[in-house]
Amino acid sequence: MAQITFIQPDGSARVVDAPEGETLMIAATTAGVDGIVAECGGSCMCATCHCLVVSGPTEALPVMEDAERDTLEFTAQDMQDTSRLTCQIKATEALSGLTLRVVGR
Amino acid sequence: MAGVVILGAGHAGTQAAASLREAGFTGPVTLVSDEADLPYHKPPLSKSFMKQADAPLQPLRGAATYAQKDITLRLGVAVTAIDRPARCLHFADGSRLNYDRLILATGTAARRLTAPGADLGGVFYLRSAQDARAMRAALPDAGRVVVIGGGFIGLEAAAMLAARGIAVTVIEMATQVLGRAVSGAVASAVAADLVANGVTLRCGAGIDHLSGAGQVGAVHLTDGTRLPADIVVVGIGAMPEVALAQAAGLACDNGVVTDATLATSDPAIFAIGDCAAYPQAQLGRMARLESVQNATDQARALAQTLTGNPVVYDALPWFWSDIGALKLQIAGLSHDADDAIVVHRADGSLQSVWRLAQGRLVAVETLDSPGEHMLARRLIAEGLTPARDVMASGDMAALKAAYASARALPA
Numbered sequence: 001m002a003q004i005t006f007i008q009p010d011g012s013a014r015v016v017d018a019p020e021g022e023t024l025m026i027a028a029t030t031a032g033v034d035g036i037v038a039e040c041g042g043s044c045m046c047a048t049c050h051c052l053v054v055s056g057p058t059e060a061l062p063v064m065e066d067a068e069r070d071t072l073e074f075t076a077q078d079m080q081d082t083s084r085l086t087c088q089i090k091a092t093e094a095l096s097g098l099t100l101r102v103v104g105r
Numbered sequence: 106m107a108g109v110v111i112l113g114a115g116h117a118g119t120q121a122a123a124s125l126r127e128a129g130f131t132g133p134v135t136l137v138s139d140e141a142d143l144p145y146h147k148p149p150l151s152k153s154f155m156k157q158a159d160a161p162l163q164p165l166r167g168a169a170t171y172a173q174k175d176i177t178l179r180l181g182v183a184v185t186a187i188d189r190p191a192r193c194l195h196f197a198d199g200s201r202l203n204y205d206r207l208i209l210a211t212g213t214a215a216r217r218l219t220a221p222g223a224d225l226g227g228v229f230y231l232r233s234a235q236d237a238r239a240m241r242a243a244l245p246d247a248g249r250v251v252v253i254g255g256g257f258i259g260l261e262a263a264a265m266l267a268a269r270g271i272a273v274t275v276i277e278m279a280t281q282v283l284g285r286a287v288s289g290a291v292a293s294a295v296a297a298d299l300v301a302n303g304v305t306l307r308c309g310a311g312i313d314h315l316s317g318a319g320q321v322g323a324v325h326l327t328d329g330t331r332l333p334a335d336i337v338v339v340g341i342g343a344m345p346e347v348a349l350a351q352a353a354g355l356a357c358d359n360g361v362v363t364d365a366t367l368a369t370s371d372p373a374i375f376a377i378g379d380c381a382a383y384p385q386a387q388l389g390r391m392a393r394l395e396s397v398q399n400a401t402d403q404a405r406a407l408a409q410t411l412t413g414n415p416v417v418y419d420a421l422p423w424f425w426s427d428i429g430a431l432k433l434q435i436a437g438l439s440h441d442a443d444d445a446i447v448v449h450r451a452d453g454s455l456q457s458v459w460r461l462a463q464g465r466l467v468a469v470e471t472l473d474s475p476g477e478h479m480l481a482r483r484l485i486a487e488g489l490t491p492a493r494d495v496m497a498s499g500d501m502a503a504l505k506a507a508y509a510s511a512r513a514l515p516a
């Protein structure tokens with residue numbers, strides 16, 4: 001279980017418990033975090049699960065694969081250095097305390 | 106004020122409800138569906154949902170979201186009629202619901218097999234969560250499965266079942282799988298991959314009848330072959346759910362007919378997603394598409410239109426299908442393609458097929474090449490056709506450079 005904080009597009013924060021091995025996108029949509037649409041259901045194709053990494057144990061984040069980078073580069077609104085697709089990040093204990101800002105669209 | 110009523114809580118309807126709120130709509134929003142499940146993602150039904158006996162449905166939105174957004178969910182009751190003069194829906198339980206604006210998002214129904222024996226037990230379709238649960242429950246006792254139909258859903262299911270150690274045979278009427286949905290090169294590569302993973306393919310085969318006592322026991326082909334089967338999965342396409350619209354006198358032709366803003370022949374009624382036939386921008390003619398992208402992007406566009414910012418729906422179509430470990434992605438529409446550039450990897454495997462119509466790039470099919478797919482979406486959406494040798498190279502760096510320089514030029 002990892003506790004992840006999502007800052008929603010309206011600025012309010014939501015703390016979500018992400019079960020070990022589940023993606024942060026699934027945890028966010030299940031909890032109803034605003035702005036995470038996850039239209040492709042986690043297939044790394046839509047970038048509607050796009051978040052910016054704000055703070056926390058960022059060293060525990062998985063390395064970005066090419067597919068995630070390409071989706072961000074060509075599809076996401078306003079890709080930044082801290083951009084990640086939450087459907088490509090699986091929850092681990094070590095990620096607890098991570099804060100992400102939802103980009104929305 | 107009766108507000109907006111959305112009929113059908115699939116990908117299109119659910120997105121429409123959410124997008125209306127995001128666009129600032131403050132009136133009542135009611136989302137109704139005959140399915141009892143909280144609205145869920147459909148693509149996993151033929152993919153991950155079949156993998157494990159206890160895999161849950163993947164909800165489109167968390168349960169709490171609907172109340173948070175003041176979206177009234179009415180699940181598990183079918184709508185039986187649309188009374189247009191009264192602007193009122195009639196439900197199977199006798200209740201009624203008024204609307205100011207009605208959005209039809211009724212999707213499709215699986216095309217039914219008509220061969221004798223099609224109504225035997227153990228014959229499954231894959232359209233709803235209920236279908237998928239029924240099929241999944243039958244799998245532990247199934248050693249041999251016959252899949253009828255070599256379309257996306259049939260092939261995805263076949264790959265999944267084979268991965269579970271089940272002996273799978275796919276029966277396809279045409280000479281190759283996936284029909285006209287993809288190029289011949291991609292169809293062949295997909296077929297080869299399935300065969301390598303233990304699936305038996307029988308193309309050019311017709312179904313004569315199904316036999317069994319109560320439960321299906323075998324599928325009989327027109328050439329006399331008898332294929333033993335513990336269960337049969339039917340994936341022979343889908344038909345738009347237009348019965349209510351038709352009965353209400355709305356124009357229907359391969360779907361509920363809409364204009365470019367997704368309005369039907371009744372200005373108070375709109376149609377989106379799998380059930381809608383609309384003037385397709387890239388093709389320049391009426392079309393009806395069945396994809397998650399089409400459903401959600403139409404929902405977003407319509408929410409804009411209904412909140413005072415009329416938009417013509419012209420988003421570029423894209424699609425994906427996970428057939429076993431193979432990721433097939435399609436950018437654009439290949440209906441009018443008359444030329445193809447086939448790209449192989451150094452190891453000889455198929456990477457992509459770039460499809461052109463009168464010299465213009467219209468679609469790109471990729472196999473396990475997600476970056477190329479993403480870039481192709483940009484190129485097609487912006488009307489760019491890279492030089493032939495660049496497309497044929499399949500090289501991401503060269504493609505990205507071509508895209509960047511094309512964009513830098515004034516259009």
Ligand SMILES: Cc1cc2nc3c(=O)[nH]c(=O)nc-3n(C[C@H](O)[C@H](O)[C@H](O)COP(=O)(O)OP(=O)(O)OC[C@H]3O[C@@H](n4cnc5c(N)ncnc54)[C@H](O)[C@@H]3O)c2cc1C
Pocket residue numbers: 112113114115116117118137138139140147148149150151182183184185210211212213231232233258346349377378379380394395396397398400423424425426427
């Ligand atoms: C097994 C499967 C796998 C798929 N895989 C992919 C994929 O990998 N990629 C992709 O892009 N697309 C895929 N699709 C297609 C995609 O799911 C559809 O295009 C999408 O669901 C269309 O959304 P929709 O809202 O138009 O219709 P649907 O999602 O079908 O929703 C329509 C809803 O309306 C309800 N309804 C209909 N009539 C009534 C009535 N009279 N009263 C009340 N409720 C009613 C239905 O029960 C249903 O819940 C797949 C589809 C299936 C079935």
Ligand code: FES
Pocket residue numbers: 025038039040041042043044045046047048049050071085086087088
């Ligand atoms: S859910 Fe679509 S890219 Fe993450």
